[in-house]
Amino acid sequence: MRRGRGPIDKADYYRGIRMVPYDLVKELAIAMVATLVVVLVLSAVLSSPDVPSATIQAWAKSDPVDFVTTAATELAGQSETAQYGPPYNTADGSVQSLGAIVPQQWAGVHVAVNAPLDFVLEPLSQSTVGDQTLASALSAFDAASPTQQQKWLNAYIQALAGATLTNEQVTVASGDYGPVPTLMSRLLGLARTGGLDALLLTSDHFYQTDYSKPLLFLGDGGYFIDLAQAQDLTGSQWGMMNETGRYPGQAWLWLYTLWYQLPPFTTASNADLLVVLVMTVLSLALLLIPFIPGLRDIPRWIPVHRLIWRRHYQS
Amino acid sequence: MNQPAPYFHWGFILISLPNLVLIIVMLALFVAALVAPFPHGGGRHRADDDD
Amino acid sequence: MTEASGGGAEAAPHASGEGVGGSAAPDREGGWTTAVRDRLTRRLSIDELLPTRQPAYVGSWVYVFGVVTIAALVWVVASGTVLALMGSAWWHTSSLGHFFNSIHFWSVQMFFIFMVLHLWGQYWGAGWRDGRAKTWMVGVVIFLFSIVTAFTGYLVQQNFDSQWIAVNAKDAVNSTGLGGFFNVLNFGQMYGLHVMLLPIGVTLLVVIHILQVRSRGVVRPIDDPYVPDAAPGSASGGRAR
Numbered sequence: 173m174r175r176g177r178g179p180i181d182k183a184d185y186y187r188g189i190r191m192v193p194y195d196l197v198k199e200l201a202i203a204m205v206a207t208l209v210v211v212l213v214l215s216a217v218l219s220s221p222d223v224p225s226a227t228i229q230a231w232a233k234s235d236p237v238d239f240v241t242t243a244a245t246e247l248a249g250q251s252e253t254a255q256y257g258p259p260y261n262t263a264d265g266s267v268q269s270l271g272a273i274v275p276q277q278w279a280g281v282h283v284a285v286n287a288p289l290d291f292v293l294e295p296l297s298q299s300t301v302g303d304q305t306l307a308s309a310l311s312a313f314d315a316a317s318p319t320q321q322q323k324w325l326n327a328y329i330q331a332l333a334g335a336t337l338t339n340e341q342v343t344v345a346s347g348d349y350g351p352v353p354t355l356m357s358r359l360l361g362l363a364r365t366g367g368l369d370a371l372l373l374t375s376d377h378f379y380q381t382d383y384s385k386p387l388l389f390l391g392d393g394g395y396f397i398d399l400a401q402a403q404d405l406t407g408s409q410w411g412m413m414n415e416t417g418r419y420p421g422q423a424w425l426w427l428y429t430l431w432y433q434l435p436p437f438t439t440a441s442n443a444d445l446l447v448v449l450v451m452t453v454l455s456l457a458l459l460l461i462p463f464i465p466g467l468r469d470i471p472r473w474i475p476v477h478r479l480i481w482r483r484h485y486q487s
Numbered sequence: 488m489n490q491p492a493p494y495f496h497w498g499f500i501l502i503s504l505p506n507l508v509l510i511i512v513m514l515a516l517f518v519a520a521l522v523a524p525f526p527h528g529g530g531r532h533r534a535d536d537d538d
Numbered sequence: 539m540t541e542a543s544g545g546g547a548e549a550a551p552h553a554s555g556e557g558v559g560g561s562a563a564p565d566r567e568g569g570w571t572t573a574v575r576d577r578l579t580r581r582l583s584i585d586e587l588l589p590t591r592q593p594a595y596v597g598s599w600v601y602v603f604g605v606v607t608i609a610a611l612v613w614v615v616a617s618g619t620v621l622a623l624m625g626s627a628w629w630h631t632s633s634l635g636h637f638f639n640s641i642h643f644w645s646v647q648m649f650f651i652f653m654v655l656h657l658w659g660q661y662w663g664a665g666w667r668d669g670r671a672k673t674w675m676v677g678v679v680i681f682l683f684s685i686v687t688a689f690t691g692y693l694v695q696q697n698f699d700s701q702w703i704a705v706n707a708k709d710a711v712n713s714t715g716l717g718g719f720f721n722v723l724n725f726g727q728m729y730g731l732h733v734m735l736l737p738i739g740v741t742l743l744v745v746i747h748i749l750q751v752r753s754r755g756v757v758r759p760i761d762d763p764y765v766p767d768a769a770p771g772s773a774s775g776g777r778a779r
Contacts, residue, residue, distance in 0.1 A: 182622070189594070190592075192597070194590065203608070211648060220644070222630065223697055223699060268709075280718065382726060388705075389703040399698065411706070413503075433501075461661070479522065481761075484759055517658055517659070519599070522601065527597050533581040
């Protein structure tokens with residue numbers, strides 16, 4: 173190994189090496205033209221994927237029972253988002269840790285989401301004008317104790333397992349649900365108009381580019397996951413590497429997604445954190461190959477280079 | 488092209504046909520680059536180095 | 539501080555301007571500017587940047603992967619520029635827009651394909667030897683940076699794929715504690731990163747990488763290594779081993 177004494181003079185470095193004319197600019201020009209031709213042909217023949225986005229409106233229209241079930245669990249504070257933890261709230265249902273190392277917790281709440289309020293009560297309170305039934309239902313719900321609210325909601329959620337669609341309304345067996353069915357049917361109606369997509373996005377102000385709330389709400393439902401399953405995008409199907417349709421995906425993520433298919437990552441509750449750590453270590457190893465004995469010597473031991481430079485070695 | 492892609496299942500490996508094709512093409516390109524002769528027109532050694 | 543000598547030196551003709559053989563010594567005021575200039579011109583003169591000769595062993599198709607990666611990146615940026623110019627919703631409603639998105643999509647595939655092939659080639663040739671470890675390292679950083687850039691790109695397509703990727707990736711990002719600062723559900727943040735900040739980063743790194751390669755030259759073959767301090771004029775100077 174050479175000592176770090178500044179760059180090796182090229183004339184000295186290439187001593188004994190035959191130099192030949194080589195047109196770098198022409199090579200780049202040819203590479204650009206060739207690449208462009210290949211890309212244009214692929215684009216013209218195969219186009220690119222563009223499966224339209226899911227909306228809360230589409231969800232409410234095509235699977236109202238799933239929509240109402242999800243909305244009820246949000247209101248009950250039992251959904252994945254409601255129980256998630258940082259950065260959305262102070263719960264801990266989705267907090268991943270490795271022993272005493274809990275970076276998710278340390279980072280704290282920075283994208284505040286209050287599921288019952290943001291996904292159900294706030295949008296509904298925007299729609300009470302001219303709707304006395306809704307206004308009364310909201311007051312009744314607000315006035316009830318948290319215990320009473322949970323009783324109504326748990327009973328309703330359980331009843332939803334056997335729900336049917338009657339005149340476009342989600343109907344369940346009779347029971348003591350308080351104002352919950354009214355709230356849910358109003359929310360469903362709001363969602364069907366597209367109003368809930370809009371309210372979840374622009375609830376604070378006119379201009380908005382942060383889709384956190386609508387996406388978290390969508391993600392809590394079965395409809396969204398079913399769409400992904402149909403496109404083979406879910407994690408247990410190596411989803412990270414895949415693209416919709418017959419297009420190549422992100423083949424370069426193969427090693428990242430590989431871990432999710434192997435124990436213990438398959439069942440670990442902190443699988444994401446574990447995989448991130450493993451990939452960080454491996455990326456560092458890739459970065460530091462020049463300094464890692466063994467790894468840096470493999471090219472010597474397995475002499476693929478004898479093919480690369482075979483003409484040079486022959487002469 | 489928007490139809491679901493065919494998938495290949497070997498043990499725990501599950502790969503889509505497009506991704507599999509892409510990886511095979513990459514390997515083929517690498518092997519080809521190793522063995523294919525490189526044109527060397529005008530590659531004669533010149534006594535005067537007039538860089 | 540150096541007004542007196544500085545002003546005088548500028549007015550006076552170059553002290554040692556022989557002009558013979560093109561080897562006139564540059565004006566020698568010293569200072570930081572001279573230091574930077576000397577360092578740059580020593581390794582990055584225009585002859586070093588655009589040489590017309592290469593070692594004969596560069597005549598292998600494996601050496602083409604790097605330049606094709608650069609070419610693909612050019613088309614990624616060019617097509618991306620058009621997409622950004624026309625706004626993020628354009629390609630969903632315009633067939634010309636969709637065509638430019640396709641160009642962007644396939645040039646990204648080409649970019650990754652040839653970047654990885656280039657990585658394989660450099661690995662099997664042990665391209666980090668003879669003071670080129672930093673070149674390798676910058677290359678790996680470009681690879682990782684590109685993955686993040688592509689990731690933000692997938693997030694800003696504004697279609698189902700974006701939604702799905704966002705909802706799933708959030709858990710991995712959140713687990714690291716970065717979820718509050720790098721919110722994959724926040725289109726505005728991801729778009730700004732993808733369209734401006736990350737491409738600037740990638741381009742800067744690629745420029746550095748190219749300058750590193752040009753300033754050191756292409757590494758010698760493994761079985762014909764550089765032998766320092768061999769006697770000048772020795773016929774087999776480079777082949778003692």
